[in-house]
Amino acid sequence: MYKKLRITQIKSQIDRPQVQKRTIKALGIQKLNRPREVVATPQILGMIDRVKHLLKVEEI
Numbered sequence: 001m002y003k004k005l006r007i008t009q010i011k012s013q014i015d016r017p018q019v020q021k022r023t024i025k026a027l028g029i030q031k032l033n034r035p036r037e038v039v040a041t042p043q044i045l046g047m048i049d050r051v052k053h054l055l056k057v058e059e060i
Helices: 018-026 042-050
Strands: 003-007 036-039 055-059
Touching: 018 042, 042 055
Parallel strands: none
Antiparallel strands: 003 036, 003 055
16 A cells, blocks of 8 residues: 655746646646645656655655
């Protein structure tokens, strides 16, 4: 069974490469400072790693 993570975008995606903007959207994050709970699958962890400088990640 995978862990659950709470991810929150803490920095803006303005002036970021298009691939990072699409990754944020794929994670289901819509606005700054709005947490989202996700299951920590290998695919999700890879996406989080690509944009970790924009996110705050907490284990639930």
